[in-house]
Amino acid sequence: MANIGGETRKERTFDVIVIGSGASGGWAAKEFTEKGLKTLVLERGRDVVHVKDYPTTNLYPYELEHKGEITYADKQENPVANRCYAYKEDTKHFFASDAAHPYIQDKEFDWIRGYQVGGKSLLWARQTQRWSEYDFEGPARDGFAVDWPIRYADIAPWYDHVERFVGIAGNKDxxxxxxxxxxxxxxxxxxxxxxxxxxxxxxxxxxxxxxxxRCAHLSEPKPIHIEQGRVKCQHRILCQRGCPFGGYFSSNSSTLPWAMKTGNLTLRPFSTVHSILYDQDQEKAVGVKVIDTDSGEEIDFFAKVIFVNASTLNTNQILMNSISARFPNGLGNDNGLLGQYIAFHNYTARIxxxxxxxxxxxxxxxxxxxxxxxxxxxxxxxxxxxxxRxxxxxxxxxxxxxxxxxxxxxxxxxxxxxxxxxxxxxxxxxxxxxIPKEENRVWLDEKQTDKWGIPLLHISVExxxxxxxxxxxxxxxxxxxxxxxxxxxxxxxxDGRRPGNDIHEMGGARMGHDPKTSLLNKWNQLHLCKNVYVTDGACMTSTATQNPTLTYMALTARAVDHAVSELKKRNL
Amino acid sequence: MSEKINRRSALRTMLYIAGGALILPACYRDSGRASIALVNISIDESDEMLLESLVEALIPADDTPGGKGLRLHLFVLKMVDDCHEPESQQQFVEGLKKFAIWSEEELSKLFIDAKSNEKTELMTRVEESGDESLLSFFKTTKRRTIQGYMNSQYVMTNLVKYEIAPGRYNGYFPMGNE
Known part of the structure; x- marks a missing residue:
């Protein structure tokens, strides 16, 4: 990937900036570029090109130096990543190292991260279930969190839309x-x-x-999948190495190359987002400040619309670090709820x-x-x-x-x-x-920063x-x-696993009707900064029991449709 | 003599190139050190020869290769050196030395010089040594030898075949229909 810096502000200006290239960011990129918008996708890690950058994908067990085992030294350096079931000798290059990416555990929390193009979409468990009406009605009926501002009918057509492209194997039950x-x-x-x-x-x-x-595997590919360059799943079950067949869905095999083909995508790896830039006169966000992780240089990029898809806790971190005179407590955070009501899935029991x-x-x-x-x-x-529940x-x-x-x-x-x-x-x-609880929260440290000067994240979830x-x-x-x-x-x-080990952390910038009790509206826009959309796990008001990725992708496609329509109406 | 050394040195160079510097049969060494680069544990050539003899005794060659032919002793060493915690590594090295002494006492000769039936018989009564580190060494060696064997290219392509891409799933496969 060439260095996309750009001398002039014009060269650093796009229609849309998408922060993050995982499952939801990849979907934002696909939808925007297909609709003709010049889109910049920022990824904090390195590029991972489908097939070419899957170094272990075709290795036989005997070709792995330690037959798949992780070394003792690695376990010492990366205790959190090592607790993930998928962290093995053949997959570890797709996990962020604990040592290089510190955070502060006020309570024990396994924060499993995939810092590269494609994010955790390379590593996910590929289970894909729709939410039901009961799930969206849950908080209102049972009196917890806040009412979801959407219902099943709002998202159903977007589930259809996403499922057709991703390819989901399942029965009509x-x-x-x-x-x-x-x-x-x-x-x-x-x-x-x-x-x-x-x-x-x-x-x-x-x-x-x-x-x-139900899972995101091509049991019988349709023309839309062949067109993506993907073919039938070969039942290898070596998915987390990256699949040379594109047998399961990842950003790398599907949405990103699709977006690239439109000619409207600019992908910039090695770009850690420091903050979102807010312009008080225009009363909206105008771009993002990026730190080039190779050069350490700060670069500002500009766009009309910003999609935040950095993954749940990173998205919280970015919003909290987006400080301005108007938003001294983080972007859109007048009510002080940003970073609170973090929830997850409890995976501790087996039988x-x-x-x-x-x-x-x-x-x-x-x-x-x-x-x-x-x-x-x-x-x-x-x-x-x-x-x-x-x-x-x-x-x-x-x-x-x-x-x-x-x-x-x-x-x-x-x-x-x-x-x-x-x-x-x-x-x-x-x-x-x-159940999302106020005391389960994340916040920024006031002094300690990472090596790029971004405040370290405190996590207190139990x-x-x-x-x-x-x-x-x-x-x-x-x-x-x-x-x-x-x-x-x-x-x-x-099994005594820690919160976070489920890798389904959600919330912190929840959706809701009321700006006083939620951060995002029913279109995933920040109530108080309408041209910033959050469509990753940070937006979740409650967690239901389903594996969440399919829902993030559907919410993303729906939000892009809304953003494009608002742009046409000149509302953003 | 000098011709012999040169031949040795040339052979070593060739083996380094061929084997990625890792695999160098013990008989071509004269340094007295182990033949693979070990970072955390330290063993000498005689330890390595004993280990080689032990993995061969555990899984002997017949019409298919055994522990020695598949170089499982080097696999055992690599795994202990890279993947075991320090206490376990220490116990392994200590247990190896003790195994050498104990087996020599029991057999009245070096383990490597014993006949295969003598070695087999001795291995069935390792617990009699009553030594914790010796036993731990033996168990580790056996476990890693089995792992190395089952995950060897030879076994995975000839005996218990591994399919990297089965391309199928049958949840009602009739038993006995192999």
Missing amino acids: GLDTLPDGDFLPAYPLNAVEDYFKKTVQQHYGSTRHVISA TASYDGLQEYRTDGRNPAGGGYIPNFRNVHRQETDFL GWAATFGASRQIIRNNDAVGEELKSNLTTGEWSNWKVHSHMMAET YAADDGQRRSDYYEHMADMFEKAGFQDIRTQD
Whole structure:
């Protein structure tokens, strides 16, 4: 990537600036450039060009120096990143190092970051579920956070729009808790997952469901995917290395090259955003201040509209650091709520068991979807429990080859290549909603800065009593369902992970009707600075139980449509 | 003599080029040091020869390669050196020395000079040594040897085949239909 600095202000002026190139930033870039707007995408990390910059993508296990393991020295340097399930020898180059990117944990919080072009879209778990009407109505019905300023009907067409381009494998399950979308063929459940689905149906009728997990993989690409240069998923399940087939969706394989083809995209890596520049006379933002991480030089870029898609906590950090005479507490932050009500997903609970039935089957190949998904069924139609909201869960079944390692010599050698198939093992993990709480917040340190002079972020986020209640409820009901299915050796396990390790941090600049109690309006514009849109996780008013990326992408496409229309009307 | 040294030195150069400087069979060395660059642990040539003999005893060559042929002793060393915590590394080195002494006492000869059935028999009663670091060394070596074997190119392409891109998933694959 050539150095895009630009001598004159004109050369540094675009129609739109998008901060961040992950899943939501990539979508902003695609939508704006397709509509003919000159768009600058700023990325704090290095460029990662699809295929070319996936150095480990075609390596066999024996070609990895440590067969996938992380070295002791790396674990010492990057304790937070090392707690991420996907941080391995073959993927670690797509994670930001803890050592190079400090933050202050007032409470223990694993902040997992992907600082490169494509961001965490290279690393995500690719699970994609729509929110339902119940999720958008939640805060108003249950009296927490603030009312979402949108409802399912507002976002539904944008889910369609995004799903068609991304490619989502799934079934039309006809559930009001998890609306159907525009799907590619689903990856089917295996023998025991199917069996569990049927026993759940038998015992709970239409109240609980086990479905094929919906995921952003091309099970059967359509012309729109081929046009992106992507082909059918090859079931490698080496996704976090970057996929040479474009079998799963990432900014790198999909939206960014698409935007580049329009000729309207300028991508500038190595550009850490310091702040958004506000002009008091015009009463709007006029650009952003960037620090070139190679040269250390400060450069200002200008645009009519700014989209902030830096990832939840980075977006909070940028807004808080955007200080002006008009906004001494951060951009759009008259009410002082910026950085508060940070929420996440509680992933701390697991349950496993074994099943001695269906011995006549095993699996062959690999399932990109991972298995089954159980949409939330707690407190859906009315309040049933002492805690608010509920939880969703994964469900998977598999058999492994058991090899006896006890012997030595010839016997060991022979045993190593002649294993026996185990019984089916079943497993589930919880994905619980958390309630946004005022005391769960982030703020800037007054003295300490990073090496580019940007104040360090304090994070103070923790579980609360109600998170424990949801976990107990999950154990109780999953164990009950497992027992009804005749599973044996049922074991629950609190995995003790820290908040943040779910990598679904949300909020801090929530959407709402009222500028007094929220930062963003129903179009994701800052109430008090209308030409700044926030469409990453920072905008989330509540968390629901779904994996959030699909919703960020849909909100982004919707907000771009709004911004373009407002620009035409000269309202921005 | 000088011709021999030159031949050795030429061979070494060739092996460095061919093997990316990592793989140099012990018999071509005269420094007395281990043949791969180790950062955290320190072992000498005789330790390495013992380890080589041990991985071969754990997984012996027959009509397919064993621990020595697949250079699993170098894999064990690399993993211990790079991936183990300092206490575990210390225990490994200490246990290796103790294994050398204990096995010599038990066999009345060096482990590397014992017959394969003698080695196998000795390995089945390592616990009898009653030494914590010796046992820890043996367990680590065995675990890493198995890992190195199962993840070797030979095994992954010939015995337990690894498919990098299966391109399929069948959740109802009939058993016995391999």
